[in-house]
Structures are given as structure tokens and as C-alpha cells.
Amino acid sequence: MAMAEETPSRLGRGLAALIGEDTAFALGDKEAPPPKGVREVPIEFLRANPFQPRHNFRPEDLEDLANSIREKGVLQPIVVRPVPGEENRYEIVAGERRWRASQAAQLHKVPVIVKELTDAESLEIAIIENVQRADLNAVEEAAGYERLMQQFSYTQDQLSKLIGKSRSHVANTLRLLALPDSVRGLIEEGKLSAGQARPLIGHAEAEKFAREIVAKGLSAREAEALTRKPDPAAASTKPKSLPRAEKDADTLALEKNISDQLGLKVEISYSGDKGGEVKIAYKTLEQLDEICRRLAGRTAQKMQ
Known part of the structure; x- marks a missing residue:
């Protein structure tokens, strides 16, 4: 599906521009009064968002949130959009973690705000909400950016304005997708940070160094220094280079x-x-x- 024509003009204005000032305010402030348009619907009316960039929901975090919901209820409404052609069915745009925790807390109904949104807008909001809350690991963040670029024709400059990050941050995050699957897995598991992983991009022994970085608990700077060390075995077998020709x-x-x-x-x-x-x-x-x-x-x- 093509990106909505009006989307670029909203870049940089964040959640408020996409889902309304009241809704965005509620998403960012648990003490705020419920915004207009909030209603309660049966929890089974909701389904997960296929555009959700976040794939890892830590069980312990969900349990902590479920305990809070049992005591105080859902303090922030879940933003949803209607599922075309299906009555009383809604797709979650923002708040999937709250929905999952509400299920664990055995709630029958949850507060929602219904919005008419395109696929591109749904992905935008899911990425913005997670990035602003630092809920995504670097690989999930990169995959979300790549999807916006490939499926909805975003540029890196547009992305940087959309999420409020520098263009170099977007570029460096996207480069993580070039890492081997095993190294990306370490990032998703929280064992390797983006800073530790960047020096491994394009390295022939990325997996070996990744395991060493994790085992030794090296910092990002130490990881970069590690990948620059010459291999003594390779150096001893390396043929002597021929003398260079003089340049004109x-x-x-x-x-x-x-x-x-x-x-x-x-x-x-x-x-x-x-x-x-x-x-x-x-x-x-x-x-x-x-x-x-x-x-x-x-x-x-x-x-x-």
C-alpha cells in the first residue's frame, strides 16, 4: 500500500500529529484525565498489530504491569483502528503491552480510543511510541525503519524528523541489519548493545568477536579496539607485498x-x-x- 500523501507534511510532529493532542497526551502522562472519545470494549474484540515493530515482550515486565493493572486498572487507553469488513473487531495501534498484560490480569474490558488510520500511519505510531519509550531493541528499531523505507517510501531524512533522532542515528541503526543472524540475536536478547555491535558490521569474524565481547563484558570502545587488533596467525602467513610503483x-x-x-x-x-x-x-x-x-x-x- 502506498504511503498516504499527507504523511510527509506531518513528519517531526510526533504522536500528537498522528493520533490527536488528547490521545498523545494520555499516552505520555499517566496522571492525565481520560481524553475525549475513550470507551471500554471487551478485550477479545482486540487483536495484535501486524505492523508492531516490537517482537520481544519480557514475561517479567508483563507480569509487573499485570499486577499494576489488577490494582489500579488500565490508566492509559489503547489506541486501535477498526478492522475493515469485521464488526466489533479492532487492531491495536499503540498499547499492545497493556493489552497483553490486561489479558494476564484477566480483565474483561479495556479502555480504547478508535482512530481511522492507514497502514503507514499505524506503523509510524507503533515505532514512535516504542522509540520514545525505549521499548525496542536496536534490531527491532532497525527493522521498523527498513519497513517504513521499503514499504512506504520514506527517506532517512524523513525518518530522522519523524522519530526526533539524528540522521546518523537512523543510518547507524539500519546498518545493524547487515550483521549475521546470530549477532542480531544477541542484540535482541539484550546481551549485546548497538554500540558494541557496530564495529562488527562487515567484519569477517563478527560472530567470534561478538561472543568474546559478551563473555568479557567489553564496552563499546573496547569492542571497537578488539576488532582492530591484527591476527598474529594471519600476519605470519601473509605474503610480503610487492614494492609499490611510484605515483606521478x-x-x-x-x-x-x-x-x-x-x-x-x-x-x-x-x-x-x-x-x-x-x-x-x-x-x-x-x-x-x-x-x-x-x-x-x-x-x-x-x-x-
């Missing part, structure tokens, strides 16, 4: 020109009919993101 003045001048513009070390090699390569050395993920941003900017200018 034009190549040296071009290297210096690009290096000055990027602020990074640049090497250009040329092998006649075989072509050549340009190497740009970076030390931090922020520098890599800046390189990508500049390249993407140049590409966009050429296309205009």
Missing part, C-alpha cells in the same frame, strides 16, 4: 585535493588497462556516515 605528480595532486576536501587519508592506485581503485581511510563510524552523506548528496545533485 598528477595522481599525488589528486590524492591531496580529495584528502583536503574530506579531511581523511585518500589513496589512488592505477593499473593501466585493469583500471584502479580509490581508498578512503576512516577512523570512526561518524566519519563513514559523513562520506556516505557526501556521496549521496553528489548523486542527488547529478540526478536533478
